[in-house]
Each structure stands twice: as structure tokens, then as C-alpha cells.
Amino acid sequence: xxxxxxxxxxxxxxxxxxxxxxxxxxxxxVLLALAAPALNPNSVEALDWSQVATGPGVLHAHxxxxxxxxxxxxxxxxxxxxxxxxxxxxxxxxxxxxxxxxGTIAGYLGGRADYLMxxxxxxxxxxxxxxxxxxxxxxxxxxxxxxxxSLVAISWLTMARIVRGQTLSIRRREFIEAAVASGGSPARxxxxxxxPNVLGPVAVYATLMVPQIILFESFLxxxxxxxxxxxxxxxxxxxxxxxEIEAAPWILLAPGIFLALLLVSLNVLGDGLRDAxxxxxxx
Amino acid sequence: xxxxxxxxxxxxxxxxFIIVTLSFFITRWAPGGPFDEERALPPEIxxxxxxxxxxxxxxxxxxxxxxxxxxxxxxxxxxRYKDFSVSExxxxxxxxxxxxxxxxxxxxxxxxxxxxxxxxxxxxxxxxYVAISIAVLGIAVPPFVVLPLLGLVFGMALHWxxxxxxxxxxxxxxxxxxxxxxxxPLAYIARLTRGGMLETLSSPYIRTAVAKGLPLxxxxxxxxxxxxxxxxxxxxAPAVANIMTGSLVVESLAGLPGVGRYxxxxxxxxxxxxxxxxxxxxxxxxxxxxxxxxxxxxxLDPRVRFAQ
Numbered sequence: 001x002x003x004x005x006x007x008x009x010x011x012x013x014x015x016x017x018x019x020x021x022x023x024x025x026x027x028x029x030v031l032l033a034l035a036a037p038a039l040n041p042n043s044v045e046a047l048d049w050s051q052v053a054t055g056p057g058v059l060h061a062h063x064x065x066x067x068x069x070x071x072x073x074x075x076x077x078x079x080x081x082x083x084x085x086x087x088x089x090x091x092x093x094x095x096x097x098x099x100x101x102x103g104t105i106a107g108y109l110g111g112r113a114d115y116l117m118x119x120x121x122x123x124x125x126x127x128x129x130x131x132x133x134x135x136x137x138x139x140x141x142x143x144x145x146x147x148x149x150s151l152v153a154i155s156w157l158t159m160a161r162i163v164r165g166q167t168l169s170i171r172r173r174e175f176i177e178a179a180v181a182s183g184g185s186p187a188r189x190x191x192x193x194x195x196p197n198v199l200g201p202v203a204v205y206a207t208l209m210v211p212q213i214i215l216f217e218s219f220l221x222x223x224x225x226x227x228x229x230x231x232x233x234x235x236x237x238x239x240x241x242x243x244e245i246e247a248a249p250w251i252l253l254a255p256g257i258f259l260a261l262l263l264v265s266l267n268v269l270g271d272g273l274r275d276a277x278x279x280x281x282x283x
Numbered sequence: 284x285x286x287x288x289x290x291x292x293x294x295x296x297x298x299x300f301i302i303v304t305l306s307f308f309i310t311r312w313a314p315g316g317p318f319d320e321e322r323a324l325p326p327e328i329x330x331x332x333x334x335x336x337x338x339x340x341x342x343x344x345x346x347x348x349x350x351x352x353x354x355x356x357x358x359x360x361x362x363r364y365k366d367f368s369v370s371e372x373x374x375x376x377x378x379x380x381x382x383x384x385x386x387x388x389x390x391x392x393x394x395x396x397x398x399x400x401x402x403x404x405x406x407x408x409x410x411x412y413v414a415i416s417i418a419v420l421g422i423a424v425p426p427f428v429v430l431p432l433l434g435l436v437f438g439m440a441l442h443w444x445x446x447x448x449x450x451x452x453x454x455x456x457x458x459x460x461x462x463x464x465x466x467x468p469l470a471y472i473a474r475l476t477r478g479g480m481l482e483t484l485s486s487p488y489i490r491t492a493v494a495k496g497l498p499l500x501x502x503x504x505x506x507x508x509x510x511x512x513x514x515x516x517x518x519x520a521p522a523v524a525n526i527m528t529g530s531l532v533v534e535s536l537a538g539l540p541g542v543g544r545y546x547x548x549x550x551x552x553x554x555x556x557x558x559x560x561x562x563x564x565x566x567x568x569x570x571x572x573x574x575x576x577x578x579x580x581x582x583l584d585p586r587v588r589f590a591q
Contacts, residue, residue, distance in 0.1 A: 123298065123301075127298070127301075127302060127566070128302075128524065128562070128565050128566045128569050130524065130528050131546065131561070131562050131565050131566070132306070132562070134531075134546060134547065134550060135306065135309070135546075135550055135558055135562060136309070137550075139309065139310065139550065139553070211423065215423075215425055218425065218427075219425065219427070219528070219532065222427050222532055223531065223532065223535075223547050224547075224551075225547070238427060238428055239427070241431070242427060242430075242431040242536060245431045245434060245435055245439075246439060246446075249435055252428070252431055252432075256428040256431075256432070259424075259425075259428065260420075260423060260424045260428065263422075263423035263424070264419055264420065264423040264424075266423075267419055267422055267423050268419060
């Protein structure tokens with residue numbers, strides 16, 4: 001059943017031109033980000049004092065221009081892109097795992113346990129988590145762990161809710177009943193029978209969650225609370241560019257366009273996948 | 284309806300209490316204090332400062348004192364902005380933030396809903412594709428990219444509007460920030476309206492209305508609009524959260540003297556009382572908004588009311 005589900009979805013996705021284009025754009029962006037260090041000899045931190053805040057051009061060494069300190073923006077943009085993508089993937093995978101565990105257990109157990117677990121989710125969603133995260137990143141120090149933890153803390157809630165909904169929808173099906181009847185322990189039933197069957201629809205929401213995480217990381221970095229110098233993420237580069245917009249608009253443009261392209265494509269692909277799998281968020 | 288509201292209100296108060304308590308203890312247990320300087324202060328001065336702000340008392344004494352102050356609307360003194368209490372800072376900045384946020388939400392609704400309706404009515408037409416494109420762009424491109432670009436075009440190139448700054452009573456300074464801030468919620472609202480409208484228009488009772496020969500205008504206004512807007516009503520609370528989050532960056536980019544900058548600055552300065560005050564302020568607005576949305580939801584969709 002699972003195999004046909006995936007094959008059918010892939011077929012439907014192929015007939016959706018927007019999603020196909022988005023997938024291609026994402027592939028190109030990822031390749032560019034990975035290949036950038038090999039394409040351009042400038043290093044991420046090297047300062048070129050002869051070319052401070054120079055505009056973009058193909059004739060000189062700095063294709064996207066340089067910033068106030070003479071650092072090459074081509075290399076820095078793609079380094080920032082790698083950071084942002086890595087954050088999106090790692091935090092996305094962690095939220096997916098956490099949400100998958102919590103959601104399947106709540107959905108499978110049902111009854112009182114489900115009620116209590118969902119109340120926890122509801123209360124946590126009611127808190128203004130974004131403000132707590134800002135608050136925590138500063139108080140506990142600005143390091144990678146706090147950043148990742150807060151990104152996951154925000155995004156796993158929706159994931160858990162979606163997984164639970166999907167679990168509820170298959171929980172009463174015969175194959176689950178058969179697995180229970182043949183003596184499968186709850187852990188085994190969840191791992192062997194529920195997780196594989198909710199994974200498809202859930203993967204769709206993960207695709208839509210990754211751009212949100214990337215966006216939120218950029219937001220925190222923009223405020224100076226995320227990625228720290230000398231490392232760059234798209235958010236820190238955009239913050240730098242926004243400050244120099246009058247004198248050197250190109251500093252904003254390269255990371256801004258990259259972020260926009262990446263987020264648009266991920267969203268379009270996510271929407272396409274959702275249509276392909278024909279999933280709806282259960283109430 | 285009344286019972287429903289009271290039940291919701293009953294759930295909101297403990298939530299707010301948990302937020303206050305949690306944030307209070309986080310600030311007290313966090314490493315580093317508000318008076319840590321590059322050069323350590325002499326111990327006597329440190330002790331005096333601690334005593335002046337009541338920080339030498341046991342934590343639970345500080346906590347009860349803080350709660351007692353809160354009930355009277357007193358958020359305590361700011362640790363960094365000497366001579367200012369947190370309440371004074373909030374009173375100064377809040378009107379600007381409220382004006383910015385309300386205008387952004389209004390713009391998002393006024394443009395987003397008609398855009399969504401138009402897109403749904405002319406499905407797969409040019410209008411629909413324009414609306415979908417706006418929706419995707421608005422969701423994907425954050426205000427902190429949009430605002431500098433708007434400033435570049437309308438401020439520096441065309442000289443129509445100021446890029447940044449603030450003058451009390453002058454709306455000119457708010458135009459670009461409001462547009463930048465409203466785009467993400469506008470995009471979501473357009474998308475939700477389109478989806479809700481498409482679903483409503485395909486339901487049997489709309490077919491009946493069409494078959495009766497009612498004009499489109501009446502069908503929309505009388506039958507389709509209310510159920511189609513249910514998803515939008517559900518989104519209003521996240522929309523307000525989105526706008527409040529966005530206003531943190533938009534205010535600092537546009538140089539608006541709102542309360543947004545206090546949260547980040549206060550946190551960077553370890554100005555505990557200021558940050559606590561801000562977190563409580565934002566939480567109350569969010570929770571209040573959530574209540575309002577629940578009411579609206581119950582009014583739009585009777586199933587919500589009767590399910591309780």
C-alpha cells in the first residue's frame with residue numbers, strides 16, 4: 001500500500017509544472033551553495049582592502065561585489081546559504097522526529113493519555129514562543145545549541161498535531177487491528193505499522209516546515225540573536241545589507257534574492273506535494 | 284455563547300499566570316546580572332545596587348512583590364533606562380506599535396479578502412495566478428527584505444516617501460513599514476479566503492442558490508461569504524502574532540519609536556524587568572486576541588458553539 005501511495009504521488013507531482021520547476025530551482029540552489037567555494041577562489045573571511053564595498057561585476061575577482069570590510073559577497077552569500085539550509089534541514093529533521101514520536105503515541109494510545117498530551121501541545125502553542133526564544137537566546141547565550149533548540153521547540157508542535165491526526169485516521173483500520181491481535185506490543189505496532197503509513201503525508205508538512213524554520217533563523221540572525229560573526233547566514237547578510245542599502249544596495253540583493261528564491265521554491269514544492277498526496281490537515 | 288466565552292476566559296488566565304511565573308524565574312536563574320559591566324563593580328557598590336532594586340531578597344519575596352506590582356499595573360523600574368519605569372517606557376512606545384500593527388492588519392484584511400474572493404471566482408484565470416503569486420511571494424519574502432527594497436525604490440529613487448524616521452501625527456513615515464509588515468498576513472489571508480471560497484462555492488446549497496437564479500452579488504454576500512471566511516477567522520490570532528514578531532524588525536529598520544525595540548535591546552542589556560514587562564505585554568495581547576478570535580469563530584461557525 002505504501003509503495004503505491006508514493007508512486008502515485010510522484011506521478012501526480014510530475015504533472016504539476018510549478019512543483020517541478022520549484023524542485024529544479026532547489027536543486028540548482030543547493031548545487032550552487034555546495035559548489036561555490038570551488039567556483040570562486042576567494043575565502044570567506046579574507047579582507048580585500050583594495051576593493052572595499054565594490055559593486056558586482058564579472059570582470060573583477062568579486063562577482064557579487066564586496067562588503068564594507070572587503071569580504072567577497074559571492075563566497076559569503078553561499079556560505080550563508082549553506083548555514084541557512086543546514087539549519088532548516090537539521091532543525092526540520094529534529095522536529096519531525098519529535099513530532100512523529102509524540103503524535104503517534106498520543107494518537108495510538110487515545111483516551112486519557114491522548115487528551116493530556118494534546119492539552120500540553122495546546123498550552124505550549126498558546127504561549128508566545130517567539131518572544132520566549134528571543135528572550136532565551138539572549139539570556140542563555142548566543143550559541144548554536146540554543147538556536148537549534150528554540151527552532152525545534154517552535155516547530156515540533158504543529159508536526160505533533162499533524163502526526164496525531166494522521167494516526168487517528170488509520171488507527172481503527174483492519175491491519176492495525178490484525179497487528180494488535182497477533183500480539184504486537186504497542187511500540188512494535190507504532191514503529192512497524194503506524195509510522196510507515198503516516199510518513200507520506202507527514203513528509204509533505206515537513207517540506208512546508210523547512211522554509212518556516214529557515215525564515216525564523218534568518219529573523220533571529222537579522223536581530224543579531226542567531227548565527228554570529230564571522231560565520232554568516234542569510235539573515236546576518238541581509239541585516240548587513242539593510243544597513244548599507246543607500247550606499248551599497250548589492251549587499252542586500254544577493255542574499256535577499258537567494259532567500260526569496262529558496263523560500264518560494266520550497267513553499268511551491270510543499271504545496272505541490274500536498275496536492276500530490278492529497279492530504280488535508282485534520283481538525 | 285456566554286458560557287463558551289467564560290470557559291475560554293477561564294483558560295486564558297492560568298496561561299498568563301504560567302507565562303509570568305516562568306519568565307520571572309528564567310530571568311532570575313539566568314547567568315549574568317543587569318549590573319555586570321566590562322569592569323567588575325566594587326562589591327559594596329554592587330551590594331547597594333542589588334539592595335536598591337530588591338535583588339538581595341530571596342527569590343520568592345521578589346516574585347510576590349513583582350506579582351503585587353503587576354496587579355496594580357506596575358512593571359517595576361527599568362534596570363538600564365535609569366529614571367524610567369517599565370510602565371513609562373511602554374506607555375511611550377505602545378501607541379506607535381499599536382498604530383503600525385493595526386494598520387498592517389487592516390491592510391492585510393482589506394486587500395487579502397477581496398483578492399482571495401476574486402481568485403476563487405475566476406479560477407485558473409490571470410487574476411487567479413496573480414493572486415497566487417502574491418500569496419507565495421508574501422509568505423516567502425520576509426518584511427526585513429521587503430522594507431529595505433521598498434525604501435530603495437520609493438524613498439531613494441522616487442523620493443515619494445521617507446525611508447525611515449518618525450514624526451508624531453504624520454502618516455507618511457508609516458506607509459512603507461505598514462506595507463512591508465502586512466504582506467505575510469495578506470498573503471495567508473488571500474490564500475485562505477480563496478480556499479474557503481472554492482470549497483463553499485462547490486457545496487450543494489450554493490448550487491441551489493444559483494439554480495434559484497439569485498444574482499452573484501447576493502449569493503456571495505448572503506450565502507457564501509460567512510462560511511468562506513471561517514478559515515480566515517481562525518488565522519487572525521497567528522496573524523497578530525506574525526505582525527507583532529515582524530514589528531520587532533520593522534520598527535528597528537524604519538526607526539520607529541515603538542515598543543518592539545525594547546524586547547531585543549532589553550534582552551541584550553539583561554534588563555530583566557523591561558524584558559519581563561515586554562513578554563507579559565505581548566503575551567496578554569496575543570491571549571486577548573485569541574479570545575476575540577474564538578468569539579468571532581463561534582459567531583461565524585455555529586458548529587463551534589454547539590460542539591462545546
